[in-house]
Amino acid sequence: MISIIDYKMGNTRSVFNAFKLLGENVEITNEKDRLTQAEAIVLPGVGSFNDGMKDLNQNGLKEFLTEEIIDRKKPYLGICLGLEFLAKRSYEGGICDGFGWIDSEIVKLQPSEKQNKVPHMGWNDTEIVKEHGLMKDFTAAVFYYLHSFHMKINNSEKEVITSKCNYGGIGIVSSIQKNNIYAVQFHPEKSQENGLKLLKNFLEDIRK
Amino acid sequence: MLKHRLIPNIILNDGNVVQSKNFIHTNIIGNAITAVDFFNSWASDEIIILDVSRNKNKRKEFHQIINNISKRCFVPLTIGGWISNTDEISQFLKEGADKVSINSELIRNPNLLSNAVKKFGSQCIVASIDVKKNAKNEYEVFSERGQSATGLIPVEWAQKLEELGAGEIFLTSIDHEGTDKGYDIKLIKNVAENVSIPVIAFGGVSRWQHFVDGINLGKADAVSAANIFHFTEHSVFNAKKFLVENKINVRIPQFFNLPTPRKPKYNELF
Amino acid sequence: MEYCSRCCYPRNTKPTMIFDEIGICSGCKSFENRQKQEVDWEAKKNELKQLLEEYKSQARKNNSSYDCIIPISGGKDSHYQAHLLTKVFKMRPLFVTYNHAYNTKLGIRNLTNMIDKFGCDLLRYTTNPVTAKKLSSYMLSKVGDITWHYHAGIMTFPIQTAVRYKIPLIVWGEHGESILFGRNNLSDNVEFTKKNRQEHLMRGFEPEDILDDPENKEITRQDLGPFFYPTDEEIESVGVRGIYLSNYDPFNFDEHTKFVIKNYGFETMQKREAHINLHEKTDDFMQDTHNYLKYLKFGYGRITDQVSIHIREKRMTREEGIDWIRKKEYLKRPKNLDVFLKFAGLTYQEFVSKIDHLRDQDIWEKKSDGEWKLLDWIGNHKNDEFVEKVRLEKTDEWKEIRSEKSKNARDYLDEDEIVFL
Numbered sequence: 001m002i003s004i005i006d007y008k009m010g011n012t013r014s015v016f017n018a019f020k021l022l023g024e025n026v027e028i029t030n031e032k033d034r035l036t037q038a039e040a041i042v043l044p045g046v047g048s049f050n051d052g053m054k055d056l057n058q059n060g061l062k063e064f065l066t067e068e069i070i071d072r073k074k075p076y077l078g079i080c081l082g083l084e085f086l087a088k089r090s091y092e093g094g095i096c097d098g099f100g101w102i103d104s105e106i107v108k109l110q111p112s113e114k115q116n117k118v119p120h121m122g123w124n125d126t127e128i129v130k131e132h133g134l135m136k137d138f139t140a141a142v143f144y145y146l147h148s149f150h151m152k153i154n155n156s157e158k159e160v161i162t163s164k165c166n167y168g169g170i171g172i173v174s175s176i177q178k179n180n181i182y183a184v185q186f187h188p189e190k191s192q193e194n195g196l197k198l199l200k201n202f203l204e205d206i207r208k
Numbered sequence: 209m210l211k212h213r214l215i216p217n218i219i220l221n222d223g224n225v226v227q228s229k230n231f232i233h234t235n236i237i238g239n240a241i242t243a244v245d246f247f248n249s250w251a252s253d254e255i256i257i258l259d260v261s262r263n264k265n266k267r268k269e270f271h272q273i274i275n276n277i278s279k280r281c282f283v284p285l286t287i288g289g290w291i292s293n294t295d296e297i298s299q300f301l302k303e304g305a306d307k308v309s310i311n312s313e314l315i316r317n318p319n320l321l322s323n324a325v326k327k328f329g330s331q332c333i334v335a336s337i338d339v340k341k342n343a344k345n346e347y348e349v350f351s352e353r354g355q356s357a358t359g360l361i362p363v364e365w366a367q368k369l370e371e372l373g374a375g376e377i378f379l380t381s382i383d384h385e386g387t388d389k390g391y392d393i394k395l396i397k398n399v400a401e402n403v404s405i406p407v408i409a410f411g412g413v414s415r416w417q418h419f420v421d422g423i424n425l426g427k428a429d430a431v432s433a434a435n436i437f438h439f440t441e442h443s444v445f446n447a448k449k450f451l452v453e454n455k456i457n458v459r460i461p462q463f464f465n466l467p468t469p470r471k472p473k474y475n476e477l478f
Numbered sequence: 479m480e481y482c483s484r485c486c487y488p489r490n491t492k493p494t495m496i497f498d499e500i501g502i503c504s505g506c507k508s509f510e511n512r513q514k515q516e517v518d519w520e521a522k523k524n525e526l527k528q529l530l531e532e533y534k535s536q537a538r539k540n541n542s543s544y545d546c547i548i549p550i551s552g553g554k555d556s557h558y559q560a561h562l563l564t565k566v567f568k569m570r571p572l573f574v575t576y577n578h579a580y581n582t583k584l585g586i587r588n589l590t591n592m593i594d595k596f597g598c599d600l601l602r603y604t605t606n607p608v609t610a611k612k613l614s615s616y617m618l619s620k621v622g623d624i625t626w627h628y629h630a631g632i633m634t635f636p637i638q639t640a641v642r643y644k645i646p647l648i649v650w651g652e653h654g655e656s657i658l659f660g661r662n663n664l665s666d667n668v669e670f671t672k673k674n675r676q677e678h679l680m681r682g683f684e685p686e687d688i689l690d691d692p693e694n695k696e697i698t699r700q701d702l703g704p705f706f707y708p709t710d711e712e713i714e715s716v717g718v719r720g721i722y723l724s725n726y727d728p729f730n731f732d733e734h735t736k737f738v739i740k741n742y743g744f745e746t747m748q749k750r751e752a753h754i755n756l757h758e759k760t761d762d763f764m765q766d767t768h769n770y771l772k773y774l775k776f777g778y779g780r781i782t783d784q785v786s787i788h789i790r791e792k793r794m795t796r797e798e799g800i801d802w803i804r805k806k807e808y809l810k811r812p813k814n815l816d817v818f819l820k821f822a823g824l825t826y827q828e829f830v831s832k833i834d835h836l837r838d839q840d841i842w843e844k845k846s847d848g849e850w851k852l853l854d855w856i857g858n859h860k861n862d863e864f865v866e867k868v869r870l871e872k873t874d875e876w877k878e879i880r881s882e883k884s885k886n887a888r889d890y891l892d893e894d895e896i897v898f899l
Contacts, residue, residue, distance in 0.1 A: 011301065014278065047328060114404070117429070121376070121406060123213065148331065190306060191283075242676065439671075440671065445714075
């Protein structure tokens, strides 16, 4: 069972539909006993980092996830906010703590060229850095992005980056993998063929 | 590089897809779910669904349709039409919409925009502006689907909406819609060059060349059309091919294979 | 129920009808557009000529045996299409037809006549009667249409042929949904799409849907061969394109019929029920049953279609149209329904109850004794508000078009008139 976390920031339905299309058993839940049984946990999210963390904190999900993912090594897939939460902290509207699983910070997207508008919204070319895991077998890696903030990873952990996207002079971290933790800044559930392939790659990789 | 987007717009009146000319609904094309299926398989970048029914009793049906469509739409889906409060926005997002488009209500109540942005984020909210030339031959913003003059100047209104936090502007020329004139380039350019959020052009496309003009001359970030995509085989795909041939930076057209079994049922109309 | 102020179509006309503020239907509006002085039919003819020339020269370059495909049924439109393409535009077409298995011998004579008079080759796909029965029975219960496979066949087999034989251009005749119901206007220059075929002509069903349906117990993949549409990639690689002649030619049905009777020996029926045109659907033995189903579902039938065209073409008044509807549309049951019932192994009661759930409740009401009652008919709307305002002046009188009776002609109700091959 693939379990998608049910919280207020989720565009959970789209992610649910995508896994369903791939023929998977999938559910949307925030019940801890269901999540403990899951084969993998997926955390999507669009919107404010602060609101999202607040909700996760209130439900005790931050600690729960740290235990499930870091200690028990359950596979995790974070999408958009689900990637941003991995950071130590975010500077969106004041400083807010994230999960801290990756030595990084979330900062506002400030592209150097005027024609690069914020939010970064639309289909963009994605440069594959590590051709395994999520990023296996892509001929044209174009995905749908929709975000105003991005992850800055400290040098010590730069090897977790598996793909990047160049936007107005900024090398946006598009995807990471650290052991059982996978996360993407873009939206695979909205990236049609490529997105569905990425989700399939995720499932194949965790079942190896 | 960030690509320009080609976005079919599906206009629904009383639950049926209709052709629209200067905001008058002239012909019924068919049902929305089939339209979404085919536009998806012809590699649309996004899809917009607009409810123009004045019959409030059909609203529940519209929500139902959106619920069904989102199960089969794997590109971003924007929903619009008579949205007037954050509860309904929340409902659409839960039903699977990625963005919502708000028009007339923003003129009555601009706070709705800032509230919605605070609650759901800028990236979810598209501000839609309908423009017509008034008796003095000047561009003026009209609301209630073209029925009420507002006295607002399009570029100023767009800037105000940007200030209030809109993520994108969807800009329609009522005079050009459903005609073969192409986009109102002057209007589009004027707005696109004076805001720093993406602008989607709409109204007047009758040839693929119009899309090219909308981007090159009108400086639009994304181009949209409604009627024309229902007329020919692989319409969106061929439009994309034309854009690629004209050196526009778009996602390379590729057919997307629709999943079967097809649920929900398509024959419900009959 | 509302009815068009000008013709006789009801608001619930399928597939797509929309009325404007004074009650004129989109079909009448679309028709009006086609009649306008501003329509430059000469220019359109030249446009067509250029288009055909392009495809012809490409075909010759590729050493292809045929310049284009014409899907035919052998009817009056097929004759006219063939005339236009071979005699006027000098193309070398391949005729393609789908045999739905419920042919009339008259239909076969007309089809044979076409091959003979135009000297073109024919590719004909025949669905065997066992399969036809399975499909008609299944679709009767699902959508109340025993002729699904006719449309599925003629709308798919020619496209499969185009891909297989690498003949990209398919020339269809009339875009019925524009001319009759006004789904599109002339200026839209609509072309054939899988989308329209699936949604409107195949009632939303692709063969994959039949195979996926748990209620389907009999129909197998082998029964559905001619209905699987080629993939998008195949269509694109051959460049398959389907155009409609009615976008380039005025397409006046009655004029065509007289023309092809005179010049090519097209044969009409001599007499029939529930139709006033003797020259339409002459190849289909089950046509009366099909029309009866339309009436049972939507409360109107084929006469409504036919008189509406005549009204629009100014040979009949709305009152005369209503009179014909009164006289011939609301029959109890067609005389040759029994042939279908025997073929499908159904009683009349079973037949009618199968489509119970498909009756349009805007026009039908179920009484307490289980019988269905029509809630309205156009006769109650003779003097609706805008009828006088939008009335068209007649320029001609309608007359039945009938060809000479061939020596082989049988009574259309004769069971021996049906032939599977």
